[in-house]
Amino acid sequence: MKRCLSLTMLLAATTLGCARTGQNVIEDAAEAMGGAAAISAATTLVMEGTGTTYRLGQNHAPDADLPIYELHTYRKEVDLENQRWRIEQVRTGHFGTSRPVNQQPLVQAIDRDVAFDVPADGDPRRLNAQIGRDRHADLYHHPLAALKAALQGDPEATVGPVIEEEGHEVVEVTLADGLHLTLSVDAVTGLLSRIESTTHQPFFGDVVIATSFSDWEQSGELLLPQTISQTLDKYRNGDFSVSSQVNTEIQDLSAPAEVASAQAPVQQPVEVTSEELAPGVWVLGAGYNSVLIEFPSYTAVVEAARNDQTALAVIEKAREMVPDKPLQYVINTHFHSDHAGGIRAAVAEGLTVITHEIHRAFFEELVMRPRTLGPDHLTNNPKPLQIETVSGDGPYELTDGDRTIVIHRLKEDLHAAGMLMVHLPKERILVEADVFTPRPGAASPFATNFLAQVRALGLRVNRIVPVHGRVVPFSALQRVVRTIARGS
Ligand SMILES: [Zn+2]
Ligand SMILES: [Zn+2]
Structure with missing residues (x-):
């Protein structure tokens, strides 16, 4: 059967009865971003800029906006081959508290399922398994990482059928590690404009994390988003304005041995x-x-x-x-x-x-x-x-x-x-x-x-x-x- 290769052919293909598969959507989105070969050849990604993050569960009233942290600097290094990332940021909290956060450096990292933070003046600290799962999923909340994984052709990575939504083609992808992603491709630009996954949040239970991408700019062979906005259900979770580079040198992002060998913390019995x-x-x-x-x-x-x-x-x-x-x-x-x-x-x-x-x-x-x-x-x-x-x-x-x-x-x-x-x-x-x-x-x-x-x-x-x-x-x-x- 003749394959339906491009979004511009979608109408004709549908008329001719040639059904588009999820794989077609992935391949077209890759093409729009600079091609499957360039995506597959990407080993590192560095995003640098500024942003805003939010204090979930701490707003003034249930329907009020969340209090914000202003990120004076934000740098995320991603090791796409080894499933690691590290965010270094400096933030100021714009909300009243007896512990003001002013120009606070913060280092967060993940090495496969090992999540850890590096305090400014202390030893790296391993975080719990849920944070490990969330940070691992966050690796794929970027078009480059998601498409690279979806294109890898791992027989365990399955791509579902195409769901037509207004202005988008939507496909469900299951990565080799079991992570489910919902990818939305913009019908006009052909670019992967939104990635969603579901996770457990301790206070809210099941929540959908959705990351949207816009303001694409050329970086080498690839088009990459400069504006990245994330929501957690109805709440804003992060807004970033970045410029990106692919295949530049990054630091070693592997978890330090003492962190990797430490047990992930678990809830201890509570003494009252x-x-x-x-x-x-x-x-x-x-x-x-x-x-x-x-x-x-x-x-x-x-x-x-x-x-x-x-x-x-x-x-x-x-x-x-x-x-x-x-x-x-x-x-x-x-x-x-x-x-x-x-x-x-x-x-x-x-x-x-x-x-x-x-x-x-x-x-x-x-x-x-x-x-x-x-x-x-x-x-x-x-x-x-x-x-x-x-x-x-x-x-x-x-x-x-x-x-x-x-x-x-x-x-x-x-x-x-x-x-x-x-x-x-x-x-x-x-x-x-x-x-x-x-x-x-x-x-x-x-x-x-x-x-x-x-x-x-x-x-x-x-x-x-x-x-x-x-x-x-x-x-x-x-x-x-x-x-x-x-x-x-
Ligand atoms: Zn309170
Ligand atoms: Zn309190």
Whole structure:
């Protein structure tokens, strides 16, 4: 059968009944980029420029843009033959934090499935297996690497049929290592303009990583994209403006022996400590602080943070501490990934979530999201979300017999729009997240507003329980705010 070689022949070929195969699409995309021979002969790729990366799960409100890192410099060296890359960048974070990121050098690398970072002043550090899989997949989120792999003719690398989409021909490719890629070829330019793959993200579950390519420029025999934009589901994940060179000399990108021979880190069992703050009130420490509150007929915890393992350990500890009452509620301070990462576990354990109303839709989606690539406790124990919300500026009272706690919205908080704090009026304890973390060094930029709002509400507070950090007297907050005022 006569092969259908070019997109310009597509219409005629279809009319003549000659079906285009996925392989035709790959070959044509290679041709448009400079030819299969030049692609196959490419052994290294260097991209250099600037860009923007994003802090997933840390936006001001669920629908707000993600906070950004500006990349002052960005250089990615790729060893296409040995499946290795290394990114060296210098970045500045444009968001409020008590740990400002200013002109921070960052080195990230992958050698086949061995992912590691190289700290500016320390030893290379091996990262977990999931990061290894993601960085390995990222190698193929470039037209040169994807087409080179798809053209290799490895019998295990299979190319699916052509799917016609508006303005694109789409083919599914399975590489020899099992990685699935969805390649979209622009019908007008004939260039591979988009590459997608699916992965497991710890907070969001199954996600699609999609990388788009545009502004092509000639580099030797090849046309290469100067603009590279990546999304993770609906979120922006990275935007890069680069110039590229092929087959130039690169450094040795192999993982150092001590990294390659180290075990990839795995989740360790979580130990939960407990400390009584007042009768019926405990701080539970699990790398962050939860607060367990005993009511006459049930118990509640503030925060199910981090991830499944941590939240489940905290829930287990809470039930062990007060075995004769049901653990009924989890109060969530805000929707950020480090604070809501255990919400799915809490839902699976039958807890009712109390959070601000602006988080409702986000949590409804979070508990429904598929997790085929990383099933969790909720996947295995499906339960519907039970949720109660704090409206407007609150307050919201949880009361039973002689125990009352009051949940206030922290107004005008620049860290998170729906930020909640939990006040125990009788015990004069205030639980807060992220607006005041007692630690040496730079003060939280949110502490001043936090103190002002606590005063405006007339809350009586002797002790602050930060979700991150140690329990401190209220005077510690006042001292920090005075220091900030003196410094400005
Ligand atoms: Zn936060
Ligand atoms: Zn936090």
